[in-house]
Every structure is written in C-alpha cells, then in structure tokens.
Amino acid sequence: MAAESAVLTMDSSRPEPRRRPQIVASSVLGMIMFTFTEAMLFAGMISAHAIVRARSAGQMWPPFGQPRLPIEQTAFNTTALLVSGIALVFAHFAYRKRPRQALGPLAIAALLGLFFVVFQGVEWVALLEQGLTLQSSAYGGFFYLIVGAHALHAVAAILCLTWAWFRLRRGALTPAQLGTVEVFWYFVVLVWPLIYLKVYLS
Amino acid sequence: MAHASATEAHAHEHATQEHHGPQGILKYLWSTDHKVIAMQYLFTGMFMAMVGGFMAYVFRMQLAFPGKSVPLFGYVSPGEYNALITGHGSIMIFWVAMPVLIAAFGNYLIPLMIGADDMVFPRINRLSYQIFLLSVLVILSSLFVKGGGFGGAWTSYPPLSANADYNLTPLGSSMWLVAVALEFVAFLLGGINFITTLMNARAPGMKAYDIPMVPWMIVIASILFMLSVGPLFAGAIMLFFDQNLGTGFFDPTRGGDPVLWQHLFWFFGHPEVYVVLLPAVGIVIDIVATFARKKLFGYKTLLYTAVATGVLSFFVWAHHQFIAGIDPRMANIFTVTTLLISVPIAEMCFVIIATLYGGDIRLKVPMLWALAFVGEFLIGGVTGIFLGASGADAYLHETYFVLAHFHYTFFPIAIIGTFAGFTYWFPKMFGRMMNETLGKIHFWGTIIPFNFIFIPLFVLGLDGQQRRIYNFQNFPELQHLQPVRILATISLVVMLFFQLFFFWNVIRSWRKGPKAEKNPWKSNTLEWTTESPPPHGNWPVDEMPKVYRGPYEYNHPDREEDYWPQNLPA
Numbered sequence: 001m002a003a004e005s006a007v008l009t010m011d012s013s014r015p016e017p018r019r020r021p022q023i024v025a026s027s028v029l030g031m032i033m034f035t036f037t038e039a040m041l042f043a044g045m046i047s048a049h050a051i052v053r054a055r056s057a058g059q060m061w062p063p064f065g066q067p068r069l070p071i072e073q074t075a076f077n078t079t080a081l082l083v084s085g086i087a088l089v090f091a092h093f094a095y096r097k098r099p100r101q102a103l104g105p106l107a108i109a110a111l112l113g114l115f116f117v118v119f120q121g122v123e124w125v126a127l128l129e130q131g132l133t134l135q136s137s138a139y140g141g142f143f144y145l146i147v148g149a150h151a152l153h154a155v156a157a158i159l160c161l162t163w164a165w166f167r168l169r170r171g172a173l174t175p176a177q178l179g180t181v182e183v184f185w186y187f188v189v190l191v192w193p194l195i196y197l198k199v200y201l202s
Numbered sequence: 203m204a205h206a207s208a209t210e211a212h213a214h215e216h217a218t219q220e221h222h223g224p225q226g227i228l229k230y231l232w233s234t235d236h237k238v239i240a241m242q243y244l245f246t247g248m249f250m251a252m253v254g255g256f257m258a259y260v261f262r263m264q265l266a267f268p269g270k271s272v273p274l275f276g277y278v279s280p281g282e283y284n285a286l287i288t289g290h291g292s293i294m295i296f297w298v299a300m301p302v303l304i305a306a307f308g309n310y311l312i313p314l315m316i317g318a319d320d321m322v323f324p325r326i327n328r329l330s331y332q333i334f335l336l337s338v339l340v341i342l343s344s345l346f347v348k349g350g351g352f353g354g355a356w357t358s359y360p361p362l363s364a365n366a367d368y369n370l371t372p373l374g375s376s377m378w379l380v381a382v383a384l385e386f387v388a389f390l391l392g393g394i395n396f397i398t399t400l401m402n403a404r405a406p407g408m409k410a411y412d413i414p415m416v417p418w419m420i421v422i423a424s425i426l427f428m429l430s431v432g433p434l435f436a437g438a439i440m441l442f443f444d445q446n447l448g449t450g451f452f453d454p455t456r457g458g459d460p461v462l463w464q465h466l467f468w469f470f471g472h473p474e475v476y477v478v479l480l481p482a483v484g485i486v487i488d489i490v491a492t493f494a495r496k497k498l499f500g501y502k503t504l505l506y507t508a509v510a511t512g513v514l515s516f517f518v519w520a521h522h523q524f525i526a527g528i529d530p531r532m533a534n535i536f537t538v539t540t541l542l543i544s545v546p547i548a549e550m551c552f553v554i555i556a557t558l559y560g561g562d563i564r565l566k567v568p569m570l571w572a573l574a575f576v577g578e579f580l581i582g583g584v585t586g587i588f589l590g591a592s593g594a595d596a597y598l599h600e601t602y603f604v605l606a607h608f609h610y611t612f613f614p615i616a617i618i619g620t621f622a623g624f625t626y627w628f629p630k631m632f633g634r635m636m637n638e639t640l641g642k643i644h645f646w647g648t649i650i651p652f653n654f655i656f657i658p659l660f661v662l663g664l665d666g667q668q669r670r671i672y673n674f675q676n677f678p679e680l681q682h683l684q685p686v687r688i689l690a691t692i693s694l695v696v697m698l699f700f701q702l703f704f705f706w707n708v709i710r711s712w713r714k715g716p717k718a719e720k721n722p723w724k725s726n727t728l729e730w731t732t733e734s735p736p737p738h739g740n741w742p743v744d745e746m747p748k749v750y751r752g753p754y755e756y757n758h759p760d761r762e763e764d765y766w767p768q769n770l771p772a
Binding site for chain 2 (some may be wrong): 018020022024026027029030033034036037039040041042043044045047048051052055056063110134135137138139142145149
C-alpha cells in the first residue's frame with residue numbers, strides 16, 4: 001500500500017475533470033452516512049437490551065448476585081466526554097480563524113477522550129472483580145457488549161483525532177479532513193449519554 | 203475548494219493507475235476503476251449463482267428421489283441436506299442478488315449514468331470488493347470444515363444456531379456468521395460510495411429529477427441497507443458471542459430471549475427484500491422506457507413510491523413472527539402495514555403498464571426479460587397478501603407456500619432482473635452485441651421451467667407440506683404428492699440446462715459478436731454517449747457530458763428522431 005500510494009502521488013497524464021461545486025465535501029458526507037449505520041447499530045443493541053430488561057419485569061434488576069453499575073463515577077466520566085466534544089467545537093471555530101490555533105483544543109479533545117476510555121477500563125476491572133462478566137448473565141453480557149462497542153468506536157475516533165492533530169501541526173490538514181474526523185467524534189460523544197441513560201440508569 | 207486536494211488525489215490515483223500501477227493480474231486486483239470493480243462483482247456473483255444453483259439441484263434431487271445417489275454429488279446425508287439449503291439461501295441472497303444487482307450494476311452504471319469519471323471514493327470501492335471476496339472465500343470454505351457447513355437455514359435462528367450441541371457444526375456456524383458480517387461491511391462501504399457519488403459527482407446540469415431510475419433506485423436501496431443492517435450486525439455480534447464466548451443473549455435459561463434474534467434479523471431481513479427489489483425495478487424501468495420508445499409515465503410517482511416502499515419496509519418485519527408467540531394485537535398492526543406495502547409496489551406495476559400503453563414496443567431480449575419480471579413478480583406479490591394476513595399465515599407459515607412465494611419474488615429480482623440488465627448493457631460492457639436467437643431460446647428456456655418449478659410448490663404448500671424436511675417418505679399422508687415433487691425437480695434440471703445457452707451466448711458474443719456502436723438501443727441516458735466499452739475515466743476530460751433534460755424523452759413531438767439524449771443542447 002505504501003509503495004502504491006507513493007506511485008499515486010506522481011504526476012498524472014489525465015487532468016482533473018471539471019466538477020460540480022459540492023455543498024458538503026464528499027468525505028464529510030460519507031462519514032455522515034456511516035454514522036447513520038452506526039447509530040442503527042447502537043439502536044439495535046440498546047433496544048435488544050431494553051427488550052431483555054422488559055422481559056425480566058418483576059424480577060430483580062440487576063439479577064441476584066450481580067453488582068450494580070457505578071452510576072456516580074460514570075456520570076463524572078460522561079461529563080469528561082461531553083467536555084471533550086465541546087473542545088472539538090472550539091477547535092472547529094479556531095481552525096476557521098487560524099488553523100494552527102486549533103492545535104490546543106484538538107489536543108484537549110483527544111486527551112479527554114483518552115481519559116474517558118482509560119477511566120472506563122478501570123471501571124471494567126472493578127466490575128470484573130465483583131463478578132460481572134460477559135457470561136455471568138444477560139445483564140453482564142449486554143453491559144460489556146454495548147459499552148465495549150462504544151469503547152472500540154472511541155479508540156478509533158481518538159486515533160483519528162491524533163492523526164488530525166499531527167497533520168494540523170504539519171499544516172496539511174484540510175477542512176474536509178477535519179470535518180470528517182469531527183463528525184465521527186461528535187457521534188461517539190453524543191451516543192454516549194444515550195447509553196448512560198439506557199444501560200446505567202434503567 | 204477546501205476538499206479539492208482530496209478529490210484531486212483520487213483523480214491522480216486512477217489516472218496514474220494505467221501507467222504506473224502494478225502489472226498483470228495484480229493490476230487487475232488493485233484497480234480502482236469502477237468498471238473493473240463492477241466486473242469483479244458481476245463475475246463473482248455469477249460464479250456464486252452457479253454454486254447456489256448446483257446446491258438447489260442437489261437437494262431438489264434428494265426430495266424427488268430420496269435416498270438415491272445424486273449425479274455429480276453422491277448420497278445426500280441429512281446434515282448435508284441442511285447445509286445445502288442453508289448455503290443455497292444465504293448464497294443466493296447475500297452473494298448473488300446483492301453483489302450483482304447493487305454492487306455490479308451500481309458500480310458500473312452510477313458513474314456512467316450521472317456523467318462522472320469514477321466513484322468519489324475509488325479506493326474504498328476497491329476495499330469493498332476485497333472484503334467481499336474474503337467473505338466469499340470464508341463462506342465457501344465453511345462448507346468443507348470439520349462438522350460440515352452450517353445447517354440452520356439462512357435465517358439462522360437461535361437456539362439452534364447459537365449452540366454447537368444442537369447444530370453439530372461448531373466451526374461452520376461461526377464461519378457462516380463471519381462471512382455474512384464481512385459481506386455487510388463490504389456493502390456498507392459500497393453504499394456510502396453510491397450515495398455520496400450520486401449527491402456530489404453528478405454531471406453539470408443534472409438536477410434531482412434528471413437522474414435516471416437505476417442510480418436513484420440503487421441509492422435508495424443503499425440507504426435502506428445502511429439503515430437496516432445495524433441491528434442485524436448487533437445481533438450477529440451477539441450470536442457470535444453466544445457461540446464462542448459462552449454468553450446467553452439468546453438463551454432463555456440464562457435471561458436471554460431467542461425471539462430477540464428474530465426481531466433483529468427481520469428488521470434487516472425484510473428491508474433487504476426491497477434492497478434487492480429496487481435496483482431490479484430501476485433496471486426494468488429503464489429498459490421498458492427504451493423499448494417502448496415512450497416517456498416514462500410518472501417519473502416522480504415512481505420515485506416517491508420507491509421511497510414510500512423503503513419507509514414502510516421498516517414497519518413490517520414482525521410478519522415473520524406471527525406464530526413465534528408475539529402478542530396478537532401486534533400481529534394485527536403488522537398485518538395492516540404488510541398489506542399497505544403492496545400499494546406502492548402495485549403503483550410501480552401500474553407505472554410500467556402505463557408506460558407500455560400506446561408505446562412502440564420492440565420485443566428485444568432485454569425487453570422480454572423486463573416484461574417477464576413484471577408478470578412473475580406480480581405472482582410473488584399477490585401470494586404475499588395471503589402470508590401477510592396473520593390469520594391465513596397461521597396455516598401457511600413454514601410451508602412450501604412461503605417458499606414458492608418468496609421464490610416468485612426473489613427469482614424475478616435476482617435472476618430475471620440480472621438477465622434483463624446484463625443483456626441490455628452487454629453492448630456497453632463488452633463492446634459487442636449479443637445474439638438475439640440464442641437470447642430468446644435462453645429466455646423461454648428459463649421462464650417456462652421456472653413456473654413449472656414453483657407453481658407445483660404452491661400446491662404442495664397448500665396441502666400442508668412443511669419446509670426443511672429431508673425425506674418425505676417419513677410422512678405417509680404426504681406420499682401421494684411425490685409426482686408433484688418430481689415435476690418441480692425435473693423442471694429445475696431443464697431450467698439449469700437452458701442456462702448453457704446463456705453462457706454459450708456470452709462467450710460467443712464476447713469473442714466474435716458484431717461490434718456494438720455507442721448507442722445500439724437508441725437510448726437517452728449518458729452511458730450511451732461514450733465508447734463501448736467506455737475508456738478509463740469514461741469520457742475524455744474535455745468532453746465530460748453536460749445534462750439538459752430528463753432521461754426519458756422518447757418520441758418528443760418537437761424532434762425528428764424518436765429519442766433525445768440527455769447531453770444534447772436544446
């Protein structure tokens with residue numbers, strides 16, 4: 001791949017054809033499409049959780065012998081993630097004024113995201129010690145499934161933010177690239193309160 | 203423009219491909235040209251159609267002549283029978299209908315019909331095919347692993363699919379899931395590409411209502427796919443965990459719910475029907491308008507009915523669970539939505555009939571296929587009414603009536619629709635004309651036996667014959683129906699035999715058919731304004747088309763010729 005892309009940056013014999021003006025850049029549009037699918041993926045998991053939760057009406061929830069979820073710590077962690085999203089909004093406007101000004105807020109967004117994931121990991125270790133595992137019950141299974149899926153998305157999005165930060169430092173980040181990364185991170189940030197509401201607080 | 207550098211990089215990419223890219227077979231595998239990727243999808247899909255057809259042949263032979271050795275296969279064991287019906291269903295839907303109708307025609311036609319030089323994400327497009335190829339390899343190899351291929355039907359209901367103690371295929375069932383998941387990823391990437399391309403890469407002057415029906419329908423289908431696939435993907439992950447990590451999402455003894463899978467599966471599964479239907483309808487519409495030499499009757503009506511079908515298709519899924527223990531009040535609601543969806547579909551048929559009415563109809567081979575699509579799909583649609591009504595479904599559920607019904611929808615979509623599109627765009631794809639006589643022999647040799655396969659199966663289903671049974675000799679009360687089963691099987695063999703005419707026709711025409719001109723059918727849409735086959739980049743850079751009118755201006759009163767290409771200035 002690396003060798004090939006080196007080839008591809010060479011001069012071309014076929015010039016760029018005239019294109020229609022794009023209201024939204026293609027990469028941003030593609031990412032928006034992708035987040036629709038992702039939203040439906042999380043909707044599927046959360047509604048499956050809700051159905052199993054509803055079937056257990058009248059029984060204990062969490063089931064007998066299973067720990068309750070750390071609602072308070074996660075509320076704090078949720079705030080950290082939301083602040084990260086706000087930092088990215090600041091990065092967006094800073095970039096429009098003077099691109100290099102966005103370096104600071106972009107770094108804050110990425111670091112807060114990283115903090116969120118690490119904090120979740122610490123929480124997982126504690127829960128595993130208390131006997132909540134994938135296999136222990138459908139309750140535990142759904143918890144790790146949904147939160148784990150979100151964590152995977154968060155890690156991928158943080159890698160994208162980091163990539164954007166390094167490109168920005170080199171002065172190579174285009175608005176379309178920043179926009180694409182932004183859409184992805186906003187999705188990760190905004191889907192989390194929903195998960196908190198439906199998985200932790202239900 | 204801000205993003206210009208990104209698009210420029212793409213343009214550089216495929217521009218240099220010809221000159222600096224890898225050579226030989228590698229060049230082919232790493233090509234980002236949308237036409238090459240379309241051909242890869244097309245031929246992979248056709249190969250898989252042969253695999254799926256062979257499977258159908260083997261298990262139909264077992265049903266007609268139970269316990270006899272099947273030529274080219276040997277004795278069919280019960281486990282093999284289950285693996286064969288599962289493989290046939292999964293392959294025909296996920297590895298034939300989807301890659302051919304959406305990926306092959308979508309990749310080939312969307313950029314050409316909207317006047318673009320390529321997709322907006324050529325490298326994602328290539329990645330899409332590579333992941334798809336991987337999924338093909340996984341599903342094919344899953345048939346040969348220890349324990350055999352998965353035998354829990356293409357719907358893969360737990361607990362049968364979730365527990366290796368029940369299905370006896372620990373590896374096969376997981377590989378089946380992985381293959382399906384990979385295939386979804388491939389089409390997700392493809393769908394993003396189609397939608398973005400249609401929105402951002404249209405030729406100058408092409409407004410929303412100037413887009414031909416094929417790109418519209420494939421894009422609507424892609425949107426449906428992308429909105430419906432998420433829940434099934436979630437379900438697939440949960441099922442995979444149940445199989446391999448010992449979770450209990452679908453295990454009622456551990457707080458799970460097996461019907462949950464049915465909801466997640468059919469939330470995708472029913473829109474999926476329309477995901478493959480809409481591209482076929484788009485192909486048929488384009489063919490009908492061209493060969494009736496008449497303006498499409500009700501362009502906007504058709505577009506809105508397609509959107510309405512898509513929206514409604516998200517609210518019908520529970521008609522698959524009428525006897526799975528869902529609340530009867532819920533069954534009532536889903537009966538109503540299911541019957542409602544026949545309204546927009548009927549509207550589509552009326553649009554086609556109204557377009558034909560008073561037209562100057564030319565019965566070329568693509569037109570024959572297009573008309574056959576309408577007639578045969580109608581039978582599938584009408585029999586669906588019986589199944590959509592929860593009362594009738596209580597009797598017909600899981601019988602051969604259901605099987606015949608969905609084959610009357612899927613066969614017209616996946617096979618007739620594909621042949622219609624393939625014979626219509628063959629001159630553009632390969633630069634040669636196909637032989638009409640061989641094409642007509644193939645057409646009648648497919649359509650007539652097709653009806654003799656599946657009308658008998660309606661009869662069997664009404665007599666109460668259940669699906670997924672290995673040997674009907676164990677059911678004395680169904681014994682007298684054996685001649686009907688034999689009739690269906692013999693018709694299948696006849697139909698498969700006539701496919702040889704198709705392959706003969708393709709190979710013969712490809713090698714020495716008469717050269718095709720740019721526009722052999724005198725059609726209006728943009729793909730006919732370039733060479734046959736189109737060069738890399740589709741048009742010379744300074745001759746990229748501009749659009750001045752809609753795609754269906756046939757027999758316009760102001761013009762001498764009976765067609766009016768979209769790119770001709772007024």
